[in-house]
Amino acid sequence: MGRRILVQRRGKGTQNFRSPKHRKRGAVKYIPRNYNDVLNFEVIEFIHEGGRGTPLARIEFDNKKRSLWLPPEGIFLHDRFQIGPQTEIMVGNTMEVQYIPEGSLIYNIEILPGDGGKLCRSGGTTATLMTRSEKGVQILFPSGKRKVIHKNSRATLGVVAGGGRTTKPYLKAGNKYHQMRTKATNWPVITSSGMNACSHPFGGGRKKMSGRPTTTSRNAPPGRKVGMIAARQSGRKTR
Structure with a gap:
């Protein structure tokens, strides 16, 4: 079945990712x-x-x-x-x-x-x-x-x-965190290769590399279907 990566959990709309409408x-x-x-x-x-x-x-x-x-x-x-x-x-x-x-x-x-x-x-x-x-x-x-x-x-x-x-600077990352939390905005935004292995198939490792092909089959399970899905081609075009 694959893993439930962070993007999937966020799109599900559970309690941690909902906008705090009670403050409106x-x-x-x-x-x-x-x-x-x-x-x-x-x-x-x-x-x-x-x-x-x-x-x-x-x-x-x-x-x-x-x-x-x-x-x-x-x-x-x-x-x-x-x-x-x-x-x-x-x-x-x-x-x-x-x-x-x-x-x-x-x-x-x-x-x-x-x-x-x-x-x-x-x-x-x-x-x-x-x-x-x-x-x-x-x-x-x-x-x-x-x-x-x-x-x-x-x-x-x-x-x-x-x-x-x-025009006012945030000065601290905590100030930015609390403001983004009130808007239910995904912050901080990092690349897929910068995530942990439990959050994305390209995550983990010591280098900024996916460690596996970035093209994915159309029939891949939900936790694996990331990157270029059902790509027709990859790499440079040849004349």
């Missing part, structure tokens, strides 16, 4: 669409969520309903903002992209109207609204990619808070 504060997305009214809300609290690189804000609407919000840089407690189809052009306000001026910095952008915000949500990031056309509104993202989205999709003006987080 809740869904961070826009409220359901309201096509007519403009709602006002106030920031009442800033909170931290384990595994998330940006701070969260707890907001309260005029009707006393509360929600979680992804705040921009430069705001304070008890600041008031608006969300609606068309609001005042101000950092922190949320509106449809068809009413946002060209060249504005926006974040937490909806791919489809009403999905609650999917794009540009990590700390310190922002996108730029470029041009409008009959097909939709063109957005320039930090990666340099341009995407056309629906004109009724909503976005928030400003830059996501928490931008200076990545």
Whole structure:
């Protein structure tokens, strides 16, 4: 049957490899669409969520309903903002992209109207609204990619808070370990030949070599099926 290597145990999703969802504060997305009214809300609290690189804000609407919000840089407690189809052009306000001026910095952008915000949500990031056309509104993202989205999709003006987080060094491996643990991220990442023999078929030994062929049969058992599976050829091509 072969061995249950580390990659297989991780993919199974057992307790040691699951994301700690009990630390999550809740869904961070826009409220359901309201096509007519403009709602006002106030920031009442800033909170931290384990595994998330940006701070969260707890907001309260005029009707006393509360929600979680992804705040921009430069705001304070008890600041008031608006969300609606068309609001005042101000950092922190949320509106449809068809009413946002060209060249504005926006974040937490909806791919489809009403999905609650999917794009540009990590700390310190922002996108730029470029041009409008009959097909939709063109957005320039930090990666340099341009995407056309629906004109009724909503976005928030400003830059996501928490931008200076990545400039601070970890200093110790333990700090890195605990942060990756909250995100359920595989760390540290090492090569297969650097693992122990119990964790990978290529592991063990004193040198950085697999010690066996790296091509594997299609019919190999699960613990052995690593490397180049059912390779058509290996090595240099001959002319």
